[in-house]
Amino acid sequence: MYDVIIVGAGPIGSHTASKLAALGYKVIVLEQKEDAGENICCTGIISIECFNAFNLNASILRQANSAKFFAPCGEFIRLEREAPQAYIIDSASLDKSLKERAQKYGADYLLSTPVVAITPEADCVSATVNYQGKQRTFTAQVAVLACGSGSRLPEKIGLGRVSDFMVGAQAEVNTINIDEVEVYFDQNLFPSFFGWLVPTKSGKGLAGLLVPDNPASYLRSFLRHLQSQGKIASSEADMKFGTIPLGTLPRTCSDRIIVVGDAAGQVKPTTGGGIYYGLLCADIAVNCLHQAFLANNFSAAKLSIYHKQWQAKLDHELRTGYRARRLYKKLSNRRIDHLFQAAQANGIFKLIAEWPDFSFDWHRKLIFEIVKHLTPGLLSVALKPITKMRTNRPHY
Numbered sequence: 125m126y127d128v129i130i131v132g133a134g135p136i137g138s139h140t141a142s143k144l145a146a147l148g149y150k151v152i153v154l155e156q157k158e159d160a161g162e163n164i165c166c167t168g169i170i171s172i173e174c175f176n177a178f179n180l181n182a183s184i185l186r187q188a189n190s191a192k193f194f195a196p197c198g199e200f201i202r203l204e205r206e207a208p209q210a211y212i213i214d215s216a217s218l219d220k221s222l223k224e225r226a227q228k229y230g231a232d233y234l235l236s237t238p239v240v241a242i243t244p245e246a247d248c249v250s251a252t253v254n255y256q257g258k259q260r261t262f263t264a265q266v267a268v269l270a271c272g273s274g275s276r277l278p279e280k281i282g283l284g285r286v287s288d289f290m291v292g293a294q295a296e297v298n299t300i301n302i303d304e305v306e307v308y309f310d311q312n313l314f315p316s317f318f319g320w321l322v323p324t325k326s327g328k329g330l331a332g333l334l335v336p337d338n339p340a341s342y343l344r345s346f347l348r349h350l351q352s353q354g355k356i357a358s359s360e361a362d363m364k365f366g367t368i369p370l371g372t373l374p375r376t377c378s379d380r381i382i383v384v385g386d387a388a389g390q391v392k393p394t395t396g397g398g399i400y401y402g403l404l405c406a407d408i409a410v411n412c413l414h415q416a417f418l419a420n421n422f423s424a425a426k427l428s429i430y431h432k433q434w435q436a437k438l439d440h441e442l443r444t445g446y447r448a449r450r451l452y453k454k455l456s457n458r459r460i461d462h463l464f465q466a467a468q469a470n471g472i473f474k475l476i477a478e479w480p481d482f483s484f485d486w487h488r489k490l491i492f493e494i495v496k497h498l499t500p501g502l503l504s505v506a507l508k509p510i511t512k513m514r515t516n517r518p519h520y
């Protein structure tokens with residue numbers, strides 16, 4: 125009998141495990157992969173603020189204080205801040221170091237162990253796993269589902285599901301003279317979303333994109349595009365894929381269960397970055413679980429404080445980011461080119477570069493600032509209620 129079962133040894137599961145183990149709880153992490161950090165699809169861009177706030181430990185490949193944003197026509201705007209804003213890290217090393225930290229605090233890990241069912245009962249919660257070809261059951265007072273965006277476990281226990289996703293594809297490439305992050309907008313190459321070329325180690329980089337579907341075919345086209353521009357040596361590369369939730373789970377807790385990270389949809393809808401928000405919400409979950417243990421009360425009502433608290437922290441950000449994304453989806457390439465020209469002309473990027481309120485992680489103010497400085501027409505579309513702009517409304 126454990127105090128806490130955590131499903132998933134991604135960054136959010138392991139962070140949750142280390143915080144709970146540090147508080148003295150008996151924790152087990154059940155992970156279906158052979159190890160944390162195996163075969164992951166993540167670019168590894170994390171704000172320095174996040175890195176320091178959570179005392180993260182990972183191989184830092186680069187610091188980033190600038191980026192080039194490319195319009196469909198090929199023109200670009202360069203944004204540079206004086207101080208470095210983010211680290212480009214080796215994501216696998218982050219997942220591994222968070223696992224090691226949790227183990228140091230005493231958390232147990234069981235790898236190559238997919239959880240097939242989670243069942244809350246009157247006096248415990250049980251996790252049924254496939255372990256070495258046999259089914260085994262673990263029990264605990266409470267379970268934390270940190271199983272990422274592809275898992276059906278939350279839906280199986282009646283918490284609903286995230287209804288809107290984007291799909292990410294990424295490949296390591298040999299770069300030619302690429303020293304800063306490049307972000308590409310083009311509705312033909314990346315419908316509704318965007319692509320990137322991020323330098324990592326010397327002469328290496330990650331080329332990737334987010335699209336609604338068919339990521340392999342779009343990434344092939346993007347790689348050919350980059351090669352034709354002389355930015356990468358070859359368009360042949362191994363691709364990795366991942367899904368990113370757009371919108372959150374309708375409920376992120378029930379009796380004896382809490383859901384955190386990508387599984388809960390705690391992701392920036394603007395960029396798809398989920399590590400910072402996931403870590404913030406994991407901390408809220410840990411506090412809430414600690415209170416539940418002190419009160420010996422693991423009911424849905426008691427754990428719902430978690431749902432309320434993380435929503436209070438992120439809800440405005442998520443809604444605004446989601447609205448901006450819906451708005452972007454409607455723009456044609458011509459319109460995007462036009463907006464780039466307008467931005468170039470009115471100096472909005474310079475303003476952002478010098479803006480004291482700039483944050484790599486909190487985009488709400490930035491979105492309003494950009495929209496305000498572009499066209500009044502665009503602002504009015506952006507401010508229309510989401511319900512009038514889409515039929516498939518995500519749950520916030």
Ligand SMILES: Cc1cc2nc3c(=O)[nH]c(=O)nc-3n(C[C@H](O)[C@H](O)[C@H](O)COP(=O)(O)OP(=O)(O)OC[C@H]3O[C@@H](n4cnc5c(N)ncnc54)[C@H](O)[C@@H]3O)c2cc1C
Binds near residue numbers: 167169
């Ligand atoms: C292409 C791409 C690029 C990205 N780049 C960035 C970036 O630069 N910065 C950023 O902040 N975010 C980025 N993200 C998002 C980031 O990777 C996620 O937000 C983050 O990994 C979420 O962590 P998590 O622990 O919630 O889930 P995951 O990292 O998905 O971990 C979930 C874990 O649970 C395990 N699991 C699932 N189901 C079960 C089961 N039934 N039993 C046992 N184990 C299970 C999985 O194997 C996995 O190890 C990117 C995503 C993609 C797709």
